[in-house]
Amino acid sequence: MFSSVFKKIAVLSAASSLALLAACGSSQEQAGPAAVTLLTHDSFVVSEALVAQLKKETGITLKITTAGDAGAMLAGAVLAAGSPSADVMFGVDNTLLAKATNADVFSAYTSKNLDLVSPALKTDTGNGVVTPIDYGDVCINIDDAWFRKRNVAVPTSIDQLTQPAYKDLLVVQDPATSSPGLAFMLATQAKFGDQWLSYWKQLEANGVQVSGSWTDAYESAFSASGGTRPLVVSYATSPPAEIVYAANPKPKKPSTSVLTDGCYRQIEFAGVLRGTQNEGAAQQVVDWLLSPAVQADLPLSMFVFPARANTPLPEVFTKFATKVPNPLQLPATVVDANLKTWLNQWDEVMNR
Amino acid sequence: MWVFPALFLCIALGLPLAGVLRNSLSDISAVDFSPQFGIAVTAGGQALISTIGALLIGLPIAGILATYRFRGRGFVQALVTVPFVLPTVVIALAFRELFGSLLSPGLALVVIAHIYINLAVVVRIVGATWQQLDPRMVVAARSLGASPWRAFLTVTLPQLKAVLASAASIVFVFCFTSLGVVLVLGNGGTRTLETQILRQTSLLLDFPTAAITALLQLIVVSIALLLGARASMNATQNARNLRFTRLSVIRGIRARTYVFLVAIAACIFVILPLISLASGSLRDSHGWTLQWWQSLTELDAGTTRLGSPLTAVVTSVKYAVITGFIAGVIGVLAAMSVLSHRLGRAILVIALAPLGISAATLGLGFMLAYGRPPLDLRGADLLIPLAHSIVAVPLVIAVVLPTLRSTDQRFAVAASSLGARPTRAFFTAYGPILRIVAFAAAGLAACVSLGEFGAASFLARSSSPTTPVQIVKLLQRPGDQSFGVACALAVILVLITLTLVAAIDALSRKRWVKV
16 A cells, blocks of 8 residues: 555655765766876875876876775776776786786886886886886894894794794795785795795694784784794885884884895886776876886885885885895796696695 | 665666676686685584574673663663674784784684674674563463573573574674684684685686685575575564563572673673773883874875875765665665565565675676776765665665564554545654664664775775775784774774764664664
């Protein structure tokens, strides 16, 4: 008996909701030709002044869209390859690069300033579609005070971590759910080759702890943060970050250091998305990311090293950030071809 | 009337899912099924343990809240609800703070956190039915010499069977599809299909396998929900005839001690992790400090990080209001359809389906359907509240349905027979209840939006992140500062949520709404 009433209510609420949708939709600014959308991951940050400067110098209004972590961002870009929702993408790293190029996400462009990038960083540009912007190393971090207090020698290579002296001291992340965890797994693969699984078997026998996330491993399990384990997989730039993000008054020097063996190099790239309506302006944004001002801003914004050679570094970096002499790296195509198998093998060895 | 919710579900849920499937199932032949089954079994075991734990701990609390009137009852009821609407990541963090030195990540921590979160589901759902049981039957059993325990086993428990099954099915679904808790407190041996989907979408970019895994998850969830829905249909039919909602005064020293102990234990269990968050927001390596609260407005100022931490709170509140509106309207309409349409049960199961749809799947689907022209909703900041509405609608229905069902239709018949036109008669009968129930439902949806993390983290956005996403972002960098400010944000979220839940409870004390 009430169906007509229900109908009326339904129509009314439908109409009001649609009106709300329309109102919200129309408030959206129309992007002019000189507006460029930069698709990036959640960790991306630069100073606002630099965005203003870009607008002043080139007339380009930069809109930043973040889409989860690097993998989630790339997943969206791959599904939308050819008809992208943005013009430029920043944040694909050398682990995922082959996924991006296989899906033909980028159009051909490398920055006109590519020759100013350190040679080691541009061995792979996905056949001329991406430009290296920054790099960092995933390394084991050491709680120095812990070792000093117990008179235990600080490890100098990751081979030693299977020895009884370092039993129950290391915490790593699950490579399936954590980016540094994955990098460390790839580092063992690069260092030990065919023997990498037996290395993990020994680590497991020596009491390695596996956390689901960097947050848990570093903030809870690491002894420098109040946990019980003095060795943790993190970044070579974590010690300077400890200073910058410390409580006031800031400590004079970090209480942690970096094990320079078994480090995996992560390079982050930017590229123009294939199918953009703004090819020219998008290319300018890639150049902007490699400009001296943005490059100098990166270390303190994202705790990475600038890709452009001879970029001046902030003091906290020159003092406390470790430059890793021989970081490990695997070709993007090799990672892409084997990643699934390696993850499954790792699961098997670690009984996950 | 069913057209509108159906249309909404089709557009907001069907379209994105179709997009994912179309993009994924093109080369299904390459999919390797076997590992997913193993994970499903592991996750099923974990969810079963968590469910049993939540029932064991939740039942005594539901019991005292449903039978006795005592000072602080409203507070206890609001308090146990808070964990459910808090971001899982925040809870995981709190537990790690609390048990960090005692328990290493793994099954035990995951299960404890799941019990903590789902306590509210047991207390609220079971409590609502328990409150309607005829207390005279227990009195009769006791006067015939049965101990309280025996009276519970032989009189109360059999009457609760159906609602227990229904609550258990929902808790099982939440634990089976858990993401945030497993990521922070798991050790790789506690994976769920949801973490597998995350791995397949955002690490291996293996969309066919991800789609199959999502489908497998949906099947398991649907089975669990169907079993629960059948039980709850029977339960409400029984309960409709008997409505005793009067609470009794506690008599006797033993009963008094029992109620006191259970209430105190419940409060300690719920509050302890929250206190560890609060203390985290007030401490640094040197001792007590207020600097984290002061830096809420300043941190990351002058960068493109899309606003200070406090901006995230504003964003969250804004999304919560929109979600409350959308999910409130859709949920109430859907509940009315379930009641009045002959395909009610089918509508119910479809409307509950979002409970089992992975946040990663939902996020990707939304990106595909609405993340680009011609329907680019990102700029309008509508994607996230839309996704939140999808997540909240099942819970709104769960709140609205029993209330509407127990409303006496005779009011409407009487009104019509007195000459009221259908519109007037409808509002005479349902108006007062609808007004209250709609507000309670919208409030609940707003709570869900405030705490939602999975879909919000996956969706592309060009404005400030929501508070849970901001908290996780802060936790992803080293240093005391990041941790302290994250804790401060979590405390703000807890306070907003607690206020909202208390407001809903105040409404429901008018006896019409059973949240």
